Amino acid sequence: MIHLLTVDWLLLLEKLILIVIVVMASLVIAMYETYAERKIAAFMQDRIGPNRAGPLGLLQPLADGGKLFFKEEIIPNHSNKILFILGPSLAMLTAMITSAVIPWSGDINLFGRTVSLQIADVNIGILYVFAVVSLGVYGIMIGGWSSNNKFSLLAALRGASQVISYELAMGLSLIAVLMITQTLSLKEIVEQQMASHWNILYQPLAFIIFFTCALAECNRTPFDLPEAESELNMGYHQEYSSMKLGFYLFAEYVNMFISSAIVVTLFFGGYDIPFLDEAAHADWGNWLALAGLVCFMLKIGFFIFLFMWIRWTVPRFRYDQLMDLGWKKLIPLALANMVITGAVILWMNK
Amino acid sequence: MTATEILFWFLSALALFSALMVLVSKNPVHSVLWLIVVFFSISGHYILLNAQFLAIVNLIVYAGAIMVLFLFVIMLMNLNNSTEPQKNSLVKLAGVVAGCLLLTVFVSAVRSAQEIKDSQALMNTGDIGLIENLGKVLFRDYVIPFELSSILFLSAMVGAVVIGKKE
Amino acid sequence: MNSFVYLLDTVVTGNSADYVPIGIQIIFAAGFVATVMIATHLLGPKRKTAEKLENFASGIESHGNARQPLAIKYFLVAILFVLFDVEVIFFYPYAVNFKSLGWYGFIEVLLFVCFFLTGFIYIIKKGALKWED
Numbered sequence: 001m002i003h004l005l006t007v008d009w010l011l012l013l014e015k016l017i018l019i020v021i022v023v024m025a026s027l028v029i030a031m032y033e034t035y036a037e038r039k040i041a042a043f044m045q046d047r048i049g050p051n052r053a054g055p056l057g058l059l060q061p062l063a064d065g066g067k068l069f070f071k072e073e074i075i076p077n078h079s080n081k082i083l084f085i086l087g088p089s090l091a092m093l094t095a096m097i098t099s100a101v102i103p104w105s106g107d108i109n110l111f112g113r114t115v116s117l118q119i120a121d122v123n124i125g126i127l128y129v130f131a132v133v134s135l136g137v138y139g140i141m142i143g144g145w146s147s148n149n150k151f152s153l154l155a156a157l158r159g160a161s162q163v164i165s166y167e168l169a170m171g172l173s174l175i176a177v178l179m180i181t182q183t184l185s186l187k188e189i190v191e192q193q194m195a196s197h198w199n200i201l202y203q204p205l206a207f208i209i210f211f212t213c214a215l216a217e218c219n220r221t222p223f224d225l226p227e228a229e230s231e232l233n234m235g236y237h238q239e240y241s242s243m244k245l246g247f248y249l250f251a252e253y254v255n256m257f258i259s260s261a262i263v264v265t266l267f268f269g270g271y272d273i274p275f276l277d278e279a280a281h282a283d284w285g286n287w288l289a290l291a292g293l294v295c296f297m298l299k300i301g302f303f304i305f306l307f308m309w310i311r312w313t314v315p316r317f318r319y320d321q322l323m324d325l326g327w328k329k330l331i332p333l334a335l336a337n338m339v340i341t342g343a344v345i346l347w348m349n350k
Numbered sequence: 351m352t353a354t355e356i357l358f359w360f361l362s363a364l365a366l367f368s369a370l371m372v373l374v375s376k377n378p379v380h381s382v383l384w385l386i387v388v389f390f391s392i393s394g395h396y397i398l399l400n401a402q403f404l405a406i407v408n409l410i411v412y413a414g415a416i417m418v419l420f421l422f423v424i425m426l427m428n429l430n431n432s433t434e435p436q437k438n439s440l441v442k443l444a445g446v447v448a449g450c451l452l453l454t455v456f457v458s459a460v461r462s463a464q465e466i467k468d469s470q471a472l473m474n475t476g477d478i479g480l481i482e483n484l485g486k487v488l489f490r491d492y493v494i495p496f497e498l499s500s501i502l503f504l505s506a507m508v509g510a511v512v513i514g515k516k517e
Numbered sequence: 518m519n520s521f522v523y524l525l526d527t528v529v530t531g532n533s534a535d536y537v538p539i540g541i542q543i544i545f546a547a548g549f550v551a552t553v554m555i556a557t558h559l560l561g562p563k564r565k566t567a568e569k570l571e572n573f574a575s576g577i578e579s580h581g582n583a584r585q586p587l588a589i590k591y592f593l594v595a596i597l598f599v600l601f602d603v604e605v606i607f608f609y610p611y612a613v614n615f616k617s618l619g620w621y622g623f624i625e626v627l628l629f630v631c632f633f634l635t636g637f638i639y640i641i642k643k644g645a646l647k648w649e650d
Contacts, residue, residue, distance in 0.1 A: 100542050172608070179615045500604070506600055
């Protein structure tokens with residue numbers, strides 16, 4: 001006998017709706033990131049950018065996405081078919097599940113229920129993000145290897161080595177932040193920042209290391225070596241077409257959105273509204289949560305813009321420079337930051 | 351049956367099935383992917399036991415790091431002449447017998463272990479598996495093993511460099 | 518023993534029921550990915566020719582395939598990554614308990630970091646991470 005009656009169906013339904021909204025919203029935002037990227041590139045290069053599909057070219061991402069569905073699906077003869085399909089699927093899947101632990105805003109009241117705007121407030125929040133990020137490397141490796149193309153393979157190996165190298169510095173840089181917060185739950189990290197100051201004030205170095213690593217993890221310029229078209233034709237997704245290619249490109253934009261959200265959550269107060277004491281305005285109810293959400297999105301938008309700004313400003317690294325930066329500079333720097341932070345906090349507390 | 355039990359049986363079946371697929375798959379890359387599924391189902395078991403830190407570390411270290419290393423090793427090999435030499439049937443038979451004997455030893459060992467019989471797994475309860483409590487135990491009671499592990503890492507690094515950088 | 522899902526309606530932080538929504542999200546995302554994959558397979562045209570299905574090699578006839586042994590450098594990076602990753606993981610339980618452990622814990626970790634650095638300096642001195650030979 002299954003005790004199905006003990007399930008809190010309302011909570012389950014609430015979570016399900018939240019999941020659908022969060023996943024779909026991150027996809028739509030990723031779509032409009034491609035538009036923003038083109039518009040920003042155009043602005044920086046004194047061009048106009050997409051302006052034909054709809055007013056101001058706003059329908060361009062829809063046209064781009066729709067087009068990919070109707071392209072011919074090519075699976076090369078010498079490739080490993082199952083893995084060839086699995087590669088982009090994994091890339092997209094890992095991009096879509098990271099959002100589970102991000103607190104989007106404070107609790108809201110709906111029909112007498114308190115609804116949390118976070119899919120899962122788990123005890124090890126930030127480690128979940130790391131686990132998913134560390135799985136992201138499979139999308140690149142499997143896709144590149146199964147294509148059975150030398151360019152793809154080389155790009156996949158480069159990409160995988162890059163991603164795993166920067167994961168180390170990323171993990172180490174966070175330790176110093178966690179020493180201050182004393183928790184891994186992202187919700188608690190945000191609430192602590194609401195009560196006092198944003199973590200960026202205490203840990204600027206950790207932020208710089210973390211953000212650099214986030215650029216590398218998303219394969220964004222100046223770390224877009226896996227897609228270095230001048231050396232590798234197109235990179236690990238060279239043999240891909242139709243929506244499979246779309247998934248690889250799209251996953252990058254979803255990752256960019258999620259990593260901006262995580263940077264904001266860890267260092268810039270998450271959904272904290274600057275210069276406003278939230279605790280004193282608890283009577284605003286749902287409006288406060290909404291304002292927090294808007295604030296969070298604006299901060300995320302700034303970081304997405306920063307990602308793009310860097311892309312159109314900084315040229316690509318050479319591969320040996322990239323590995324040197326990751327291993328010989330960022331790792332010792334993060335380690336030193338951790339030890340110094342620890343010593344300073346202990347010395348101040350005595 | 352409670353939902354916990356359903357999940358337990360589902361995860362167990364998934365783990366065993368994927369472990370079998372690791373052995374059965376002809377393509378070594380498929381084997382690695384099935385092994386990742388095994389780690390996922392084991393992490394699911396850890397979560398049922400409320401060992402959250404262990405669950406996530408299992409994913410980060412095994413599924414996210416060691417399996418990447420395995421994939422690199424497979425890609426380093428020359429897979430074109432992958433015609434595995436056919437072992438003769440006598441060797442296969444010996445393998446089956448040895449495997450069955452080992453299984454018998456394990457099963458009888460588990461059956462006769464009184465401690466295992468008496469104890470029951472704590473589902474969802476207990477918070478020793480949470481990161482805070484684990485850290486306290488690790489850095490208070492198990493300091494020596496913790497420091498020794500760093501020496502182990504050092505020796506592993508030296509080993510890797512010596513093998514990898516052979517002139 | 519409580520049932521798993523029963524715990525969903527008790528708001529307790531730090532139990533396994535917290536992970537149910539993550540499971541749902543993974544299933545939802547997998548469903549979405551599978552749907553799109555099938556849709557693009559059905560919607561696209563299918564005009565296959567022998568040349569189209571060859572691997573692309575910038576227009577040059579390709580020699581052999583990509584199932585070849587590769588540089589050991591990548592392998593070395595991967596194995597060092599595994600070692601470092603495990604060491605980094607050890608710092609997380611420490612960071613969470615950092616304040617309650619005080620100077621005592623700090624000295625422990627400092628010793629650990631020293632061993633870590635010894636290995637790190639050895640690796641760099643041996644040139645294991647030197648990319649250009």
